Amino acid sequence: MKNSYSKSQECKLESGSKIVGKWHSHPYKIVRTLGAGATGTVYLAESAHGLVAVKVGTDSMSITSEVNVLKHFSKVQGQVLGPSLLDVDDLVTQGDTYPFYVMEYLKGEPFIFYMQNRGREWLGILMIQLLGDLQRLHTAGWVFGDLKPDNVLVTGPPAKIRWLDVGGTTLIGRSIKEYTEFFDRGYWGLGSRKAEPSYDLFAVAMVMINCAYPRRFEKQGEKPLAFLKQKIEQESLLLPYRDVIMNALQGKYENAASMREQMVKAVSKSSTYKHIPQKKDKDQKPVKNAKKNKKQRITKKERKSSYFVEIFLLSSFLLLVYILYLFGQMM
Template sequence: MTTSYKSTNTTVLHEGFKIQGKWNKKNYEIQRLLGEGTSGKVYLVNYNQNVFAMKIGLDEISLQSEINVIKKINKKLEPDKKIFIDSDDFELNGKIYSFYIMKYIQGLDAKLFLNSNGQQWFHLVGLNILNQLQKLHQMNFIFGDLKIENVIVSEFGKVTLIDYGGVTPKGRSIKQFTEIYDRGYWINGTRKADEAYDIFSFAILCLILTGALSISNLTSEKRSGSYLLKRAKTNPHCKRMIPFLEKALNGTFSSTRCAREEWKKLMYGNGFENSNSIELPWLKPALASSIFVLVVTVYFSFIY
């Protein structure tokens, strides 16, 4: 039940810094800092002439807990799709740091991806996020801390979820969450790990990605499911997905599979009709090209 927050550890390892694991004796070389998560820093490292991601934790127990989850997931993946490589410790200035090594995924976070590739990717990226959630749910885990920063989108809208700090076995209390994506924060349900919890966060993610909801100027009076739905209804990009968002926010999908089916159904709905109904004056000159883009999107969607 902890909240995600940015770490305050300021030590940054520089390029070329060499790390040898205390237990497994593997050698890694730091390339650069990739990012800073809730519970530590992630670096790009070289190992055996390949690049990998290394997460160095701030807190031993939460890092190990993350490793435990990743290893459990890893066991269920196909041999060529394994994500976990190694976990170990190293010493620096008398202090011991624990880390783990994972497959490195190149891509942008969901918001950056849509900003640079266009909003027309939104539906496909959404579907791919739901696919990833469904896979995780089938393993009896709930992602927990689903948010824009934790969704990495690679070419053709391929989605990878990163940061497993919030991953919780079904039925337990959500391990880690970010308030704005939290069902409890919106007074719309519990903090128990069930499939609908992730689907709720996914709906919030959609609202933020389309610009229907902005993180700033949120006051407690606005905290309700009906406020969220109102925001969705006033946004042209959300329009087609309203039936989905309504169920997702109210927790009425019986499973992630159902949610995914509904999303898909709406996604392939009458695209032309919908693009015409976006009534924004600045869009009119661009309408012809947007129809073209839509056709391309649908084409892509069928392939991947």
């Protein structure tokens, strides 16, 4: 790719506009803007092979770094979060040159929206998968950096977390180049912004907290850890994972695999927390000459109770099968 890129302004493409790569001559028609970040803007576009996502940037070094990450993803496709890399080229428009790359367009639901419309047991399941993928990323020498619900999508079925933007990925040992305060341990005073596995694991904990508090919140007081602990204990969604979250916030996990192992244990212990409360029958002496319709009402109650128990057992079984399926996909 050419090195003389325009850094003076962002490249803004209108819906309906057509671009052609300088080197590969692949045409793309812009449909709409998907999102914008510090390193560029992502567009939904039409290509000869269907819908794709095109990221146009101004900084060639940042784009090259993201391309390198996506190339790593393509080597182990099917077991990673990120989209497939399809093309890398330059865009020349109005005398300026902008680097861009084309990736797979992922269809799915935003993470927070998905959680709000599914059962709470999905939180643990998706976090187990996320931690498995992060372990592979860290092993390859990278840290995600700007890990937050806005940068992930849930695709499927079967449900699977995929990354939307790898702009924050940073080589281990360097300084985090992109972050969002709520998910940044530096903001909370609970660690540095050095790119290391524990930085991403802190963000995983905050992603879980964000599920319970979709509108998020700002830090308060001089003891942020105590403040976060209080927030965790106030939400029933987070209680089954309280110890795992607290350990991640304090940087007690050496790697994602360790946190994933503890998350698996937490899920296994809480897989039946969807407990259906049963009303205790009071000891009552049989009443003589009871009416037939009263007996029928009692029979209906018993059948209804039996129905809920069957549904609960079936749900638990399906949940267990799905967890085993995910484990098989991550091996």
